[in-house]
Amino acid sequence: xxxxxxxxVTKEYPLRLRRGNAKSKIAVKNVSFAITKGESVGLVxxxxxxxxxxxxCMMRLEKITSGQVLWKGQSIYSKRFKDxxxxxxxxxxxxxxxxxxxxxxxxxxxxxxxxxxxxxDEKNWHEEGIKLLHLVGLDASFLNxxxxxxxxxxxxxxxxxKALAVKPELIIFDESIASLDSPSQKSILEILKKIQKLDGPxxxxxxHDLESTKELCDRVAIMYEGEIVETLTDWENGQLTHxxxxxxxxxxxxxx
Amino acid sequence: xxxxxxxxxxxxxxxxxxxxxxIFLAGLLAPWIAPHDPLAVNLASRLQSPSWTYPFGTDxxxxxxLSRILYGIRISASSAFIILFLTMLIGxxxxxxxxxxxxxxxxxxxxxxxxxxxxxxxVLTIAIVGLLGPGLVNMIFAIVLVRWASYVRFIRSLVLKxxxxxxxxxxxxxxxxxxxxxxxxxxxxxxxxxxxxxxxDLGKIVLNIAGLSFLGLGSQPPTPEWGAMLNDATxxxxxxxxxxxxxxxxxxxxxxxxxxxxxxxxxxxYDFR
Numbered sequence: 001x002x003x004x005x006x007x008x009v010t011k012e013y014p015l016r017l018r019r020g021n022a023k024s025k026i027a028v029k030n031v032s033f034a035i036t037k038g039e040s041v042g043l044v045x046x047x048x049x050x051x052x053x054x055x056x057c058m059m060r061l062e063k064i065t066s067g068q069v070l071w072k073g074q075s076i077y078s079k080r081f082k083d084x085x086x087x088x089x090x091x092x093x094x095x096x097x098x099x100x101x102x103x104x105x106x107x108x109x110x111x112x113x114x115x116x117x118x119x120x121d122e123k124n125w126h127e128e129g130i131k132l133l134h135l136v137g138l139d140a141s142f143l144n145x146x147x148x149x150x151x152x153x154x155x156x157x158x159x160x161x162k163a164l165a166v167k168p169e170l171i172i173f174d175e176s177i178a179s180l181d182s183p184s185q186k187s188i189l190e191i192l193k194k195i196q197k198l199d200g201p202x203x204x205x206x207x208h209d210l211e212s213t214k215e216l217c218d219r220v221a222i223m224y225e226g227e228i229v230e231t232l233t234d235w236e237n238g239q240l241t242h243x244x245x246x247x248x249x250x251x252x253x254x255x256x
Numbered sequence: 257x258x259x260x261x262x263x264x265x266x267x268x269x270x271x272x273x274x275x276x277x278x279i280f281l282a283g284l285l286a287p288w289i290a291p292h293d294p295l296a297v298n299l300a301s302r303l304q305s306p307s308w309t310y311p312f313g314t315d316x317x318x319x320x321x322l323s324r325i326l327y328g329i330r331i332s333a334s335s336a337f338i339i340l341f342l343t344m345l346i347g348x349x350x351x352x353x354x355x356x357x358x359x360x361x362x363x364x365x366x367x368x369x370x371x372x373x374x375x376x377x378x379v380l381t382i383a384i385v386g387l388l389g390p391g392l393v394n395m396i397f398a399i400v401l402v403r404w405a406s407y408v409r410f411i412r413s414l415v416l417k418x419x420x421x422x423x424x425x426x427x428x429x430x431x432x433x434x435x436x437x438x439x440x441x442x443x444x445x446x447x448x449x450x451x452x453x454x455x456x457d458l459g460k461i462v463l464n465i466a467g468l469s470f471l472g473l474g475s476q477p478p479t480p481e482w483g484a485m486l487n488d489a490t491x492x493x494x495x496x497x498x499x500x501x502x503x504x505x506x507x508x509x510x511x512x513x514x515x516x517x518x519x520x521x522x523x524x525x526y527d528f529r
Contacts, residue, residue, distance in 0.1 A: 061425070087429050099422035102441060110430075117431030162430065 002072070003170055003202055004058060004090070006033040009067035011053055027053040029226040030067075035170060040196065040203040042213030044248065045223030051206050054223075055174050058204075059092050088118060091163035093176040097155040101147035107133075107158055108143040114165040132161040137191055153184035160188070164195065172204045177212060189215050210248045222248065266524070272516030279510060283329030292320035294327040294480045303496040313498035315488060321498065324480035325506050331481045333510070335396050336461040340454055342400045347407030348450075352438050354408070355415030366412075369405040377402050378467065385473045392475040395468050399461065410453055414446040452522045459514030466507050482507050 011028040028050040035041050045051045056062040057069060060076055060083075069076050076086060094100040101110060111132055112125040122128060130140045136157040147155055156176060163171050177185050192203065193216060205213055213220050220232040222245040229242040240246050282289065291311065298318035306313045312321035354362040372380070384398035418424065418441070427437050462482075468474040469483030477484060482503045489499035 084431060087431055091429055094422050094426065096422055100426040102423045104444065113432060114430040166431065
């Protein structure tokens with residue numbers, strides 16, 4: 001089943017340097033793309049290639065210039081599609097975990113909020129919070145901590161737990177794992193794999209690092225200058241044709 | 257106030273708060289501590305220098321200046337607080353709304369506010385009081401009408417900044433309603449800056465009230481009010497400077513205390529969790 005489908009999505013930013021000069025910068029050009037249920041997809045590209053803009057379009061944080069973004073066949077830009085429905089279905093883990101946690105809220109409160117908002121019948125926030133923390137590999141004592149008492153990796157885990165609390169069908173990771181050291185990256189990826197087997201959310205990993213997608217992704221779309229130039233399904237060298245994706249693949253190879 | 261917080265208060269802040277508290281207590285207890293009736297005219301003892309019976313001297317009608325200053329606190333300070341409260345009451349919701357929703361409403365509101373801020377405060381206030389007629393209530397109304405715009409501007413800028421933060425986006429994704437985000441995430445962050453701004457503004461408002469009363473647009477004689485007392489004093493201060501010095505000092509003390517509190521609060525804000 002197709003969850004999220006992008007049809008010929010184009011996003012232009014107007015560049016009005018002078019009056020009457022109606023030039024614009026095209027950040028995303030004619031992108032078509034779909035994510036099915038239970039799938040892990042990577043979106044790889046260099047800085048400025050439009051991958052974060054694309055993620056923002058999926059979360060309705062930016063208005064698209066043309067094209068369609070469909071959630072199970074329904075446009076997310078239609079008036080009937082409420083914020084609540086959107087966030088119930090799609091959650092995003094942001095790049096900067098320290099900035100996305102409110103500095104004056106304890107982990108317990110941070111985790112209780114989505115549970116209270118999306119599952120009003122669930123009264124036992126504390127238990128649920130502990131369950132979520134266990135899921136991402138932290139123990140119950142973290143409930144009483146403030147975000148500034150946690151390390152970067154722990155903060156990112158709390159962010160992931162917060163996204164998981166909603167029990168969404170799709171989680172978008174916007175460069176959220178790339179900033180961590182490689183052991184924590186690895187353990188988080190393993191945790192995510194485990195959760196996917198358990199609950200079955202789809203993942204979209206947005207990153208500039210092809211290597212980190214190798215572990216988990218069934219499919220990797222490579223973006224270059226606002227377009228998806230290639231989709232990598234098989235980790236075979238011979239299938240890549242675009243010069244940029246070849247470059248990406250070759251550099252990855254030389255490191256590992 | 258919790259003890260832990262008290263420890264963090266520095267001497268400057270404490271001094272400012274004590275002065276302000278003292279002024280308010282004096283105003284509250286005026287009937288008991290004032291040596292004379294503030295309205296009692298006694299022409300036999302007019303324009304006297306300070307003495308044991310009249311600690312601050314007497315004015316041109318022989319009224320006790322100390323008693324008048326003490327009763328004046330009730331008018332000056334309480335109307336300053338009413339004005340501060342009303343401007344917050346109008347300014348805060350508008351600022352929270354325009355700062356967080358943006359769009360056309362925000363634009364319209366800001367252009368309207370720009371246009372009110374283009375005219376000097378005092379001129380606009382005088383014009384409004386002039387239209388409504390002099391009097392304490394009309395003056396309060398006019399000052400509120402002029403001042404709320406700068407509050408919206410200030411608070412909106414704080415709200416705008418907070419709404420750029422990632423944790424607001426994160427809070428939205430956690431399914432919080434807009435109102436809850438404002439209450440839970442934005443209000444606690446802007447509380448201290450607003451307090452600092454408000455404390456500073458309290459002094460300005462007292463000056464404003466005194467200025468308008470001095471011009472005869474505020475409270476009317478024989479009501480004891482600091483600005484009005486200065487106005488009364490203009491004809492006599494060359495013979496007896498006390499009629500002007502003491503009300504003037506009262507205003508200066510109040511304004512200084514407000515500024516002290518504001519500045520020291522500004523130094524220690526954000527330290528609380």
